Amino acid sequence: MIIQLEPNITQQQQELLQEKLQEIKYKVTAVDTQYGHYLIGVGKAEFDIRGIGTLPGIKDIHRVSDAYKLVSKKWRVDNTVVDLGDDLHIGDGSLAMMVGPCSIESEEQIAKTIAHMQEHGIRIMRGGVYKPRSSPYSFRGLGIDGLKMWHEQTRAAGIKIITEVMMTEQIEAMVDYVDIFQVGARNSQNFNLLDALGEVDKPVLLKRGISGTMDELLASAEYIFSNGNERIMLCERGIRSYEKAYRNTFDINAVVMLKEKTHLPVIADPSHGIGVRQYVDKIALASAVAGADGIIMEVHHEPEKAFSDGQQTLSFREAERLYGKLKQLEAIR
Amino acid sequence: MIIQLEPNITQQQQELLQEKLQEIKYKVTAVDTQYGHYLIGVGKAEFDIRGIGTLPGIKDIHRVSDAYKLVSKKWRVDNTVVDLGDDLHIGDGSLAMMVGPCSIESEEQIAKTIAHMQEHGIRIMRGGVYKPRSSPYSFRGLGIDGLKMWHEQTRAAGIKIITEVMMTEQIEAMVDYVDIFQVGARNSQNFNLLDALGEVDKPVLLKRGISGTMDELLASAEYIFSNGNERIMLCERGIRSYEKAYRNTFDINAVVMLKEKTHLPVIADPSHGIGVRQYVDKIALASAVAGADGIIMEVHHEPEKAFSDGQQTLSFREAERLYGKLKQLEAIR
Amino acid sequence: MIIQLEPNITQQQQELLQEKLQEIKYKVTAVDTQYGHYLIGVGKAEFDIRGIGTLPGIKDIHRVSDAYKLVSKKWRVDNTVVDLGDDLHIGDGSLAMMVGPCSIESEEQIAKTIAHMQEHGIRIMRGGVYKPRSSPYSFRGLGIDGLKMWHEQTRAAGIKIITEVMMTEQIEAMVDYVDIFQVGARNSQNFNLLDALGEVDKPVLLKRGISGTMDELLASAEYIFSNGNERIMLCERGIRSYEKAYRNTFDINAVVMLKEKTHLPVIADPSHGIGVRQYVDKIALASAVAGADGIIMEVHHEPEKAFSDGQQTLSFREAERLYGKLKQLEAIR
């Protein structure tokens, strides 16, 4: 159960409400976000929803049968629009584009990417400065200094940054240079990190776990929301299956179904979703018609020379051909 | 290695060729289809392809490194167009539609479906008369009598029939009433059935196994082709994964990649691919932009009352909304 | 619901019973096997089980909530013991051993295998004469002539044959030379083949599908039983998962759970279950303590030279070391 509280609810009214919920043995969690005040009640008893809903200080009350509550579309039927400032919105019906390299490498690389983006009107740049790598002997990214360098160049160009955060301790140093925090697939159930991102007033893009279910993804989003941050996007990036002919199995079903399960924007990552450069474009197009609110995609001025794994990275030229088709689909979908 | 033979190659020329291949220890299989004569050579030795290619009686020779040969795009780069007669083709760049119920139930049901199809210019009707069912106590279809009844109605209407064949012994009785034989997911590696369908001069739609790889699907298609039948279509119908929120995981990656691995048409089955009625339309749209040559889909005049499983079956009204959007995408993809 | 009928139930009594079941709208299937007469009722209505159970001609009546009925342990709590004749039983608490090559190759190979078996008191020989192969260009086995040759040698030695049948048409020619028909993983849901094997009075070993669930395996066994053949064994042979470091994921959980779900014997196939020769022994040992009624395993006098895939085949020497340990575990488990 979700109870939306009036902003001016009194202490006394709150206590009365908590009492009522304890009577029916509901476990209550108070949630305060940028945008609202909520009480989440979890319990099993049948009760008269109107009896509670008409108490003073209450704006609205909703039954939510899902295991996740605040991120469910069962109570908030209108889609959440994430406001990135500067008149940039995700989830408003348009198709948001986030492009850039796997890893931030150099000033030159950033400059070239920005030029490419500006040419095509793309305003959000992706890139890693903290890279989760299977092997401890692999390059792990340029770190906070790389982020600062990157930020300096994007700020001048009016471009937003989305980049991965891997641990709670990194948040404070990163927060001023980041527009969207990305949680990677391997950290999709790193609950302490999710808690911490709930306390930050920056949007979060949460990737589905390597073999995460949709319900687990939504439960992880609930961690962020219930800690105070409503500005969340979900990202389908392919799941692990038995098929070995590509890197991941892009779950187009999830793109479609998440849009019905949650009010949060859903972003598709075709680069990881198939993991083979020559096929990325088709997965991006399919995602657009399936209802994705945005595409996050790897592009590089010289994919063959990219740090880490360039096998799924489009060249600028390949990307350009795709942008045109995406625009066309965006218009008619 | 695939060697295309001239139609008028002499016995003596053939023997010379076989000798040459035995010299390099290649195992040779002769393949005669509706459209050509081939020798398939499987071996490991390096050899001078021109030395063989210039022998008399040979039209062309191709190295094919894939485990499958005749169905590979490595030797036949142009897409195969399956001719169904009456100016109906699959694989020519258009989007073929195959719709109808899960199971054929009654004359009335057939009549209503035909009327619906005619209204929308759809010319191929799907439906089961032999149904593979997990439980031996479930309805297994109307059988050959149902097929004859069905055929009588479709013939009058100029509509083609696609239906599943489950065993070799059924082929002979069915062949006159069927336009496309369908091999179901559970029989995707029933090699004796595939052999037998290779000897029939009717097109075959081969479904991917429940957890079949793309390479296994192509190897199964190779069975049909190498037994003499080139008119094959492949069908992606969702794979088995860990996710339980839907029935199957529609593998959009496979739609994209199969189009590059093989010259055969690729058909998408969004009904089984997600298995939840309200989401079928989006998967159909995504398949269309991903490059599918056709859509096979369950529709029913009263889905709630359908035999077997109506949970993934669209009503006529739902289907109609989809047809329009598919037409739009077909035009611009 | 399963109703066990008295052998001497009269026609009239049967009709009365059918009537009663139709009254409560149960769909009834009559099953006659080597060992008994049953009516299977499938329906939803609540009913008084005693009201039916006390009718004349009825031996016993059981509610069975599983989707499968006759193979369920819910009605037959004692384990089924499959009698192979000559005082050889499977499912009686001992550990049955079935060993032999992947494919039957030659008289010499058979002779050597028999000598090895006799040395160790093993009485069931496995081997393929019809081989399901992914590629149509691979060796498909020696066929019926190979089977006859094989049978001649084993008969003289008092050894039983288990071998795979791939299609209904093969049964008649094979039946006199086979002691156990094996259904391979790819045919685990080839329902027509299962139907046909239900009409044969030879035991059947049914392998789990490549990604079959336990419930699907049991439903497939129900096909055989409900067509008249109670002598069924189930075989766990590894499932398909995302892990690529071995061939299949041996599902030890299934060995344990199948023993609780069904009264049928459960056989473990460690050779395919892990698919890597050096690890087969450990999987066999684990299966024995997990409760398996038998082990089916590939051995060969020269594994490196074996037809098809020798990668999972033990040499006689490797097998010998294992037999001793298995005996030890059999004694204490």
Add this chain to the structure above:
Amino acid sequence: MIIQLEPNITQQQQELLQEKLQEIKYKVTAVDTQYGHYLIGVGKAEFDIRGIGTLPGIKDIHRVSDAYKLVSKKWRVDNTVVDLGDDLHIGDGSLAMMVGPCSIESEEQIAKTIAHMQEHGIRIMRGGVYKPRSSPYSFRGLGIDGLKMWHEQTRAAGIKIITEVMMTEQIEAMVDYVDIFQVGARNSQNFNLLDALGEVDKPVLLKRGISGTMDELLASAEYIFSNGNERIMLCERGIRSYEKAYRNTFDINAVVMLKEKTHLPVIADPSHGIGVRQYVDKIALASAVAGADGIIMEVHHEPEKAFSDGQQTLSFREAERLYGKLKQLEAIR
């Protein structure tokens, strides 16, 4: 490549060595642990191993073709024995037992568990004080105060504690009260946490990811080792598959193969590995004969009343029956 350094290698000798490795373009990482000094070289060039191995200050040099190096059995063929103090060792050929509740709940619960353990000579107690939970509204454990209370009771009884750590920030507060840090399946690729545990001089039990490959597990262990901590145990706890009849698919293959891939002890978790109470015992027995160095298992004095999920927790009585059988197998395996 792994180069083991002499303890008294000089600065100058080290520099010479680094130079040599740079010449062949190997990327070098210096690793200092409790037990040794190593240089890890990663590169592609062929080189004369003796030319480096005979340099002064070098104890030994090993080529290791695996992606993981220090945890590989390719260079250290003897099994690592983890010393827990008080004459308690894991990996020495015996079967270590770790039992206890899912969550630490109360003094009474701890006391009862300790009494049970002492009766059976079990010296390592498992239990959670930080619990990773899918939902933010679930109980997350008693935290550091619970750990202190628990430690007070176990210390008096001479019992060791294994418990999960979820984030780097928790380590410092926990370290004095913990004998083995456990990394849960969801944190199996939380590389920052692994780094931090590499700097702690307490043994670590690392669980395989929910759908982690063996190679990923070993790469994660490499993080810990290469940060300075050699005292690592790996834990197989079941993987995610398509089968829904149990909670996880216990990967017995992995138990067998990990013992050949690494010198580290391998622990089996049958509780999570099958997730159904009545079947846990058989999985424990199978693991013992498959070669596991230990069993970690949930037991509770009142499983039905346990916090969180008691469905996989054995009662003391059930556990006792199992201990006896495990002892018997330990003696003969």
